[in-house]
Amino acid sequence: MKLVRFGPRGEERPGIVVADGAIKDCSALVSDYDHAFFAAGGLDRLRAIADVGALPDAPAGVRLGAPVARPRNVFAIGLNYADHARETGAAIPAEPILFMKATTAVNGPHDPIRIPHGSTKTDWEVELGLVLGRDAHALGSPAEARGVVAGFLLANDVSERAFQLERGGQWSKGKSCPTFLPLGPWLVTPDEIGDPQALGLWLDVNGRRRQTGSTATMIFDVWTIVHYVSQFIQLEAGDVIITGTPPGVGMARTPPEFLRPGDVVELGIDGLGRQRSVCEQA
Numbered sequence: 001m002k003l004v005r006f007g008p009r010g011e012e013r014p015g016i017v018v019a020d021g022a023i024k025d026c027s028a029l030v031s032d033y034d035h036a037f038f039a040a041g042g043l044d045r046l047r048a049i050a051d052v053g054a055l056p057d058a059p060a061g062v063r064l065g066a067p068v069a070r071p072r073n074v075f076a077i078g079l080n081y082a083d084h085a086r087e088t089g090a091a092i093p094a095e096p097i098l099f100m101k102a103t104t105a106v107n108g109p110h111d112p113i114r115i116p117h118g119s120t121k122t123d124w125e126v127e128l129g130l131v132l133g134r135d136a137h138a139l140g141s142p143a144e145a146r147g148v149v150a151g152f153l154l155a156n157d158v159s160e161r162a163f164q165l166e167r168g169g170q171w172s173k174g175k176s177c178p179t180f181l182p183l184g185p186w187l188v189t190p191d192e193i194g195d196p197q198a199l200g201l202w203l204d205v206n207g208r209r210r211q212t213g214s215t216a217t218m219i220f221d222v223w224t225i226v227h228y229v230s231q232f233i234q235l236e237a238g239d240v241i242i243t244g245t246p247p248g249v250g251m252a253r254t255p256p257e258f259l260r261p262g263d264v265v266e267l268g269i270d271g272l273g274r275q276r277s278v279c280e281q282a
Helices: 035-039 042-047 082-087 142-148 161-165 171-175 222-230
Strands: 002-006 013-017 023-025 074-078 097-101 113-115 126-132 149-156 200-205 208-214 240-242 264-269 273-281
Touching: 002 023, 035 042, 097 171, 126 200, 126 222, 126 264, 142 149, 142 222, 149 222, 149 240, 149 264, 149 273, 161 171, 222 240
Parallel strands: 074 240, 113 273
Antiparallel strands: 002 013, 013 023, 074 097, 126 149, 126 240, 200 208, 200 264, 264 273
16 A cells, blocks of 8 residues: 655645555544554454545645654664775674664655754765654564564655764754655555665655665664664654665765755655655755
8 A cells, every 4th residue: 555645734644545546545443653543453444445436536746745644753773784884994893783763753755854054064865764654662583573663754854964973962853854855756565666675766866866775785674673773762653764775875976075055856666656846945
């Protein structure tokens, strides 16, 4: 299944994308794709719908929101591609580098990215994200993690590098500005993705390719990441984890290159759709 949320910001409705690409309105069946939905087995209820095609259509050209309602937590993994670690001059991590993004950073897949006041180094990062389908803590193995993932989605881990690296060493404050986490367009269930470690990723700025990669080059695979994070933190249904970016970020270019108002950022992952965001001044 491909789950989608559509409508004005703050008023999104849950939907399903059907085979011809149309969006069907599921709001008569579920209230939203949030913690309560996933924790109560909402995916199974949607799978049981006998005739999805009979659901009402969403309005043509409607805005898409993030495909999961504001999560309780957003976890992120840093330096999870060996070639990205090398381009930044960092050592290959022995364990996943874990940080958090504010949930207020969540943004729709085509909404503007707002350059913060005082920013000179706003950067891009295409990433594979996942959503937890149930609560989990202290999972016994990476294999057990397969049973707690509701689906995968496209993410842009927008980052202000001066805030992240030059203001006291706290990554989260460079990662958490409003609009700094475009998600979607869809949440795609694992049965439609196949191997999450065989997905191509790409990102363009103003029509010029900046990142090209594959999840095959991750240092820690998605199941290892979920298992690892669960050893330290209570994961909750609807939480989002983003899993790192391939090489090509702006701060590693020669000379460094950062986003400015008017820039257009487009990105995609195999099977997970694409995003297009225009940058604007906050």
